[in-house]
Amino acid sequence: MGFIEHIVFGFSIALTPMNLLYAFVGTLLGTIIGVLPGLGPVATISILLPITFSLGPQQAIIMLAGIYYGAQYGGSTTAILVNLPGESSAVVTCIDGYQMARQGRAGLALATAALASFFAGTVATIVIATAAPQLAEVALQFGPADYFSLMVFGLVGAVILARGSVVKAIGMILIGILIGTIGIDVNSSIPRFTFGIMSFGDGIEFAVIAMGLFGIGETIANLGLGEEGRTYVRTYSGLWPKLQDLRAILPPAIRGTVLGAALGILPGGGPVLSAFSAYALEKKVAKDPSRFGRGAIEGVAGPEAANNAAAQTSFIPMLTLGLPSNATMALMIGALMMQGLHAGPQLMRDRPELFWGLVASMWVGNVMLVILNLPLVGIWAKCLTVPYRYLYPGILLITCVGVYSINRSALDVVLASIFGLAGYLFNRLQCEPAPLLLGVILGPMIEENLRRALLISHGNPAVFVQRPISLAFLILTVALIGVLIAPMLRSTRQRAFEEKA
């Protein structure tokens, strides 16, 4: 089949009533949780994992994807009207978006965010449709050694590009990998770290970990912060931009899209990193950089295009290689696993309808989002006036019922509470819980591929540098580490020089 046939095939799946419904539910939920500060896509997708279990795999992945990129739209609404990031990738949009709103250009800022996101979403959909099948083709030839090196590369990348301490992030990955070893070892059928508890034999359910860390742990952290006073911008006229506005939006939207689409594919590169990079880029190419921070329209268009493009292209490594580039993608792999499906090139070959249906639904979802976020923006602004004390009991309740529903096990609810406690402690220790989730997903695959690679090579570790694909990933890993260490070296040297002077 050619490109056009694939796209038509995809739309024939995405436009069935059920799939349209779940794309709508996903984008609607995504918009709402994007608007609400303190509730992000990772927590929402974690909480909804058990619900997707009762849907088909196609509906599940369409809905979850909708939540993820929908949150990128919704987050900007809060950033512009309240100067709070509704979603962490909208942090940069606060800078110029809120200034525009204070100058009475809230409507234009909202329109800029939505239209730049839509443009980026459309381009990113095409990028996925063209790049993913070819990448999957290549990935089908990967051996165990190649997969091992790929995963090491993915984890190192996730750590380096993430914010916060690198040592802590690596530690969190290792803890995740160790949690992943719980259960009966497939090769020797010896139960590992089950502590005599029968139900640990199958390992700890991924959804229970995610729901505990994010559903319960983050709620405690939010409650610890207390509610802040918010000042709203309540008037947002001029939602329909003029031609000259469109002309001002387009160039930064294009730059943001290219940057975001590229960074989204990288392991660890997601919407947040892309938005920051796009803002820096816009400031660099601007004729008058002093306008930034005072309501520059490029400062909204660039980052908003970038975060949406990155949210969508981060699906590429997940779908084609089974490699999650961030916590959300780890959750997607988890959702597919609960359906008995393993993300990766085999899935793309054997179940093409899943892939093409998802790609087409992304574009459909983006159309829905423009409609949801421009004419209906008033409804979401109202959402912001709901106090947190009405929301969090509901979040906890859905989490608990959801955890219980997976295996109808009360023990799982207790286990999720313990992970909630751990999640809050990690928050206080300034350890991001997201890498732990990547470790849980990738741990068993890393062990399996390490075992198989060394079995084939008769225990010779040189196999990892002898196979060209594996070697390439290892070189990339070293290069990434180099990128990380270089600025640290430079700053230490700088400090040394300053001390001398």
Place this chain on the structure above:
Amino acid sequence: MRIRLTTDLLTGLLFLGLGGFVLVYGARYPIGSAVRMGPGYFPRLISSGLALLGLVLIIRSLLRGGETLGAIALRPLVVVLLGTFAFGLLIERAGFWLASIALVFASRLVERELRVAEVAGLALVLTALITVIFRYGLGLPMQLLPF
């Protein structure tokens, strides 16, 4: 010298403790060889790494200091966990309705003054909503009442 409780120091102790525990507890699983790995090989590899990182963090924090541990919000922590534990204990013994009401009330103890009428209303609405969605919408066979 007084040791400051930095987040780095505490994280280091946590990593070292966890890594050490897995090393000791995991000693019962055979290692095997690189060609034929036993069930103990991989966990030992990973937990050694974790313990090592813990040491790095501890030494670094003693040399360089760092941010001290922020306040622990004890009330939300205890109250929320109490609520979710209660839910876990009640769901099978007393049914979803009682478990749900218990969770909503417990979690709202975060506030110093309990607005009884408001919380009762919230509990009622949420319980009804979840019952409709999970029990009837998604067909989850869960017990609603104690009998």
